[in-house]
Amino acid sequence: MYVPLLDLKLQYASIRQECLAVTEKIYDSQHFILGPYVEKLEEEVAGYCGTRYAVGVSSGTDALLLSLMAAGIGEGDRVITTPYTFFATAGSIARVGAVPVFVDIEPDTYNICPQKLEAAVRRMDEKTRQSVKAVMPVHLYGQCAEMDPINALARENNWVVIEDAAQAMGAEYKGQRAGSLGDFGCFSFFPSKNLGGFGDGGIVTTNSDSYYEMLKILRVHGASPKYYHRYIGGNFRLDAIQAAIVSIKLARLDQWTQKRQENAARYRQLFAEAGIDEIIGCPLEKQDRHIYNQFVISAESKRDALRDFLQAAGVGCEIYYPVCLHMQQCFADLGYAAGQMPEAEAAAARTLAIPVFPELTEDQQAYVAEQIRSFCS
Known part of the structure; x- marks a missing residue:
């Protein structure tokens, strides 16, 4: 017997006609980047995660990168995270010029250990502690990290909390959905995820008005309005086809x-x-x-x-x-x-x-x- 690790063809067979119908509409519209399908998905994901806002982006990696940029984290800052996760977690930290600080995991959940996190902070000298600007817990394999003590430590030290929830759409912690537990929630729509598209894509959730506005501006090269740039952002836009497909899947x-x-x-x-x-x-x-x-x-x-x-x-x-x-x-x-x-x-x-x-x-x-x-x- 052959048993694949993942068989997306079976999933596609159940939604094929819907996918073909919506992509045909997008082809006819010739509106491929952002637009109404992305806005619809943003509203749906925000509602599903229990957040005020969601911003569709080009990948889960870019969701992390954009969140760091929106939080103003950059050269010389430190961000605490786990050493046991996909590379994008630490790679995004390094890409904004910040320094990843690794803290060991719980042996039974594989998520970052809050007790070891607190101990690591206590061991830091004052200068190093002051340079820590954020913590990036990962909800690995579909289970939320222990967020209460992490958030408490973040409040004590004035850190931004960026949830790497790339593998955890729909996971819950004490009745709250992943993506609603920090300042930012970062999701991936890579096809192998539990909620995947037909290519790269991602989304960022937040409850902050100011972060929401900054995420939208930085997503389009820092322009607001178009062609007027107060900030240096990037091309982090989600395309309409990915948004439409993910929306179909979200309903299931x-x-x-x-x-x-x-x-x-x-x-x-x-x-x-x-x-x-x-x-x-x-x-x-x-x-x-x-x-x-x-x-x-x-x-x-x-x-x-x-x-x-x-x-x-x-x-x-x-x-x-x-x-x-x-x-x-x-x-x-x-x-x-x-x-x-x-x-x-x-x-x-x-x-x-x-x-x-x-x-x-x-x-x-x-x-x-x-x-x-x-x-x-």
């Missing part, structure tokens, strides 16, 4: 999320029945609503061998992420060394994502579990 997102959650629960049951639940660590559901953008298991010291075994058996799987950000060559000048982020480094060595997409069948899941059981035995 809760239904797809429920299927992901059911699939996650079924894996737990299958692993328990196979007697491997103590060998294969499943994701912890710590917060209100884990939306399972990925289902990531922990395989201790045999992760790479398990990956090879599953791939040979036709099971799609992926390592997110094999090299922590503090160990990436481009950040060598920051002075981090192996062993400084033990939980993140352990996660990078042990974790493996297996299929959890909504259209996954029970037979396919049973096959995945059986192959893992076979490997463990």
Whole structure:
């Protein structure tokens, strides 16, 4: 049996006619950049996330970059974040001239650890502490970070809070949606996300009037009105086709999320029945609503061998992420060394994502579990 890590063709089949109809309207209109479809999606996403505003942008990476720019973060500033995430998180910090400061993660959620965050701040000298301007928690794999203590520390130190929610559209923390928990919420519409487009795209949420206006201005090269530039922005515009497709998918997102959650629960049951639940660590559901953008298991010291075994058996799987950000060559000048982020480094060595997409069948899941059981035995 072949079980892909993700099968977007199945999802597309369920919305094909709607997608073709709306894209034909856009082709006929010849209005491809921003416009009414983007405005419609912005209203829908703001409503879905429980925020006052949303601003459609060109990618999830640009959502992070634009938020940093709107917050005035730049050369010499420091931004605290996690070392265990996709590169864009720290890369966007470096691109505005700021310095990423890495804090280790919780071993069970893989999100930044609030206690270690506080300890790291307490160890800083006064000059370094004053240079920290923001914190960028990541809601990794579809589960929100522990935001109350993070926000409390941010208020104490006058930091901006930028949520990297690229993998967490619809996730919740104490009844609030991802994207509504900080000053900015940054989402990706990359096709493999739980809410993905037909190309690159993203969106930024905020409750701030001033940030909202700045996001819109910086999105179009800092112009307001057109051709008059008080600021240097960039080309961060979302196109109409991506907005229209994401809008169609957003209407079905809760239904797809429920299927992901059911699939996650079924894996737990299958692993328990196979007697491997103590060998294969499943994701912890710590917060209100884990939306399972990925289902990531922990395989201790045999992760790479398990990956090879599953791939040979036709099971799609992926390592997110094999090299922590503090160990990436481009950040060598920051002075981090192996062993400084033990939980993140352990996660990078042990974790493996297996299929959890909504259209996954029970037979396919049973096959995945059986192959893992076979490997463990």
